[in-house]
Amino acid sequence: MSNLIVHGGAPLAGRVIPSANKNAVLPILCATLLTRAPVRLRGVPDLTDVRKILEIFRTLGSNVSMDYATGVLDLEHRDTFFDAAVHRLPEEMRSSIMLVPGLMARFGSARIEDDVTGCTLGVREIDPHVEVFQRFGAKVHRGDVGLVLSVDGKLQANDHWTDYASVTTTENFVLCAALSQGQSTLMNAASEPHVQEFCQFMRMLGAQIEGLGTSKLSITGVSTLGGADFTFAEDFHEIVTFLALGAITGGSVEVKNSTPEQFPLIDRTFAKFGVQIVHEGGWSRSVTNGPLKVKEPFTRNILQKVEAAPWPYLPVDLLPIFVALGVKAEGSAMFWNKVYDGAMGWTSELSKFGAHAFLSDPHRIITFGGKPLTPAEVESPYIIRVAIALLMVASSIPGRSMIHHAAPIRRAHPRFVENICSLGARIEWT
Ligand SMILES: CC(=O)N[C@H]1[C@@H](OP(=O)(O)OP(=O)(O)OC[C@H]2O[C@@H](n3ccc(=O)[nH]c3=O)[C@H](O)[C@@H]2O)O[C@H](CO)[C@@H](O)[C@@H]1O
Numbered sequence: 001m002s003n004l005i006v007h008g009g010a011p012l013a014g015r016v017i018p019s020a021n022k023n024a025v026l027p028i029l030c031a032t033l034l035t036r037a038p039v040r041l042r043g044v045p046d047l048t049d050v051r052k053i054l055e056i057f058r059t060l061g062s063n064v065s066m067d068y069a070t071g072v073l074d075l076e077h078r079d080t081f082f083d084a085a086v087h088r089l090p091e092e093m094r095s096s097i098m099l100v101p102g103l104m105a106r107f108g109s110a111r112i113e114d115d116v117t118g119c120t121l122g123v124r125e126i127d128p129h130v131e132v133f134q135r136f137g138a139k140v141h142r143g144d145v146g147l148v149l150s151v152d153g154k155l156q157a158n159d160h161w162t163d164y165a166s167v168t169t170t171e172n173f174v175l176c177a178a179l180s181q182g183q184s185t186l187m188n189a190a191s192e193p194h195v196q197e198f199c200q201f202m203r204m205l206g207a208q209i210e211g212l213g214t215s216k217l218s219i220t221g222v223s224t225l226g227g228a229d230f231t232f233a234e235d236f237h238e239i240v241t242f243l244a245l246g247a248i249t250g251g252s253v254e255v256k257n258s259t260p261e262q263f264p265l266i267d268r269t270f271a272k273f274g275v276q277i278v279h280e281g282g283w284s285r286s287v288t289n290g291p292l293k294v295k296e297p298f299t300r301n302i303l304q305k306v307e308a309a310p311w312p313y314l315p316v317d318l319l320p321i322f323v324a325l326g327v328k329a330e331g332s333a334m335f336w337n338k339v340y341d342g343a344m345g346w347t348s349e350l351s352k353f354g355a356h357a358f359l360s361d362p363h364r365i366i367t368f369g370g371k372p373l374t375p376a377e378v379e380s381p382y383i384i385r386v387a388i389a390l391l392m393v394a395s396s397i398p399g400r401s402m403i404h405h406a407a408p409i410r411r412a413h414p415r416f417v418e419n420i421c422s423l424g425a426r427i428e429w430t
């Protein structure tokens with residue numbers, strides 16, 4: 001069941017309740033390893049990455065009680081067992097690397113698998129992570145497969161200034177610092193909404209963290225962490241996805257959104273393609289007035305552009321969704337991924353629909369939108385949000401399209417096909 005058949009052309013309309021943000025859920029799951037107290041998590045989505053992490057917890061001997069119907073997860077990591085020579089951590093997902101601090105704190109050893117790259121977006125370094133672990137006192141050597149880490153006694157607090165604001169490196173720094181001896185400071189910390197949500201959970205466990213949402217995080221280590229009963233917030237990626245699906249199909253979708261204050265730049269980006277986002281009464285909806293059209297800049301000789309970079313820029317994971325709007329909207333626009341060097345090489349798939357999108361360099365695509373589109377069979381790379389962008393384009397074209405290898409969608413969006421069908425789409429897995 002990894003291909004999607006899409007019978008496109010119907011305007012999507014209705015209401016959707018978004019799920020939790022995978023990129024908050026996964027680091028929070030990894031963080032639970034730092035405590036021996038019971039933890040209850042509410043709103044846990046049924047995602048392939050979540051299942052992989054829960055499976056490793058079961059292998060370690062943790063009590064795991066997951067009810068996907070209610071989204072309630074009860075976890076207790078008490079008498080767990082881990083052997084870096086025997087156990088393997090989940091692969092093909094980035095978040096696996098955030099199991100390291102919990103394993104080091106519990107067992108004095110951990111490992112990093114060779115494939116912790118997640119989506120194939122280009123180079124995804126592990127060096128910034130290894131550097132963080134070493135600064136806290138870990139010794140690192142290359143094993144037969146992957147890296148093996150060991151630490152004697154407690155981790156040692158330290159100050160660090162990273163090369164760039166990396167989401168998972170920031171989270172790993174906080175995970176290490178929470179139980180270290182002394183005060184640690186991270187400069188150039190990432191501040192995405194999911195990083196803030198993760199820090200709020202850490203605080204609920206008893207971690208002492210200052211500077212949430214800024215580029216400087218100060219953490220005072222404590223001797224033990226306690227339990228928590230935590231409810232996940234709504235996923236801004238999923239909110240944007242459904243709003244964009246409404247807009248690209250000429251319909252109107254309303255999505256529950258408790259944090260519109262995170263949206264001003266996202267709203268302006270929609271507006272560049274003629275889509276107005278209205279936030280009202282805890283819901284957001286996309287409104288279009290006729291066919292999508294790229295807003296012309298006043299400055300001469302430049303293209304309309306969308307720049308994606310670490311928060312508070314537009315998040316890079318949202319860029320493919322706006323590229324899909326760019327393909328549909330009449331006019332030209334440039335999309336600039338300032339983070340990854342291999343995330344934009346799927347223009348050839350767009351061209352199978354008859355779209356005109358030009359990869360100008362590894363970081364930039366230009367769309368010449370509004371061209372007549374026809375249904376097509378396309379191949380998605382192993383990139384969650386590109387599978388979605390291809391599905392968006394297919395949904396906007398009358399007729400039968402097929403998205404091959406769309407399974408990555410299940411890494412981030414539970415019940416995605418059910419949700420979109422409830423809006424009037426005709427889509428099925430095959
Ligand atoms: C599980 C999780 O949370 N994954 C997210 C996390 O991955 P992840 O934490 O792996 O992403 P990073 O922020 O570390 O960035 C990924 C790569 O981009 C490059 N880089 C990044 C920033 C920068 O200013 N300069 C630079 O060169 C580096 O090669 C780096 O390895 O953040 C990414 C960027 O928001 C998102 O795409 C991923 O969905």
Ligand SMILES: C=C(OP(=O)(O)O)C(=O)O
Binds near residue numbers: 117119385
């Ligand atoms: C790239 C993503 O995830 P990961 O880092 O886990 O591959 C994503 O969530 O879009």
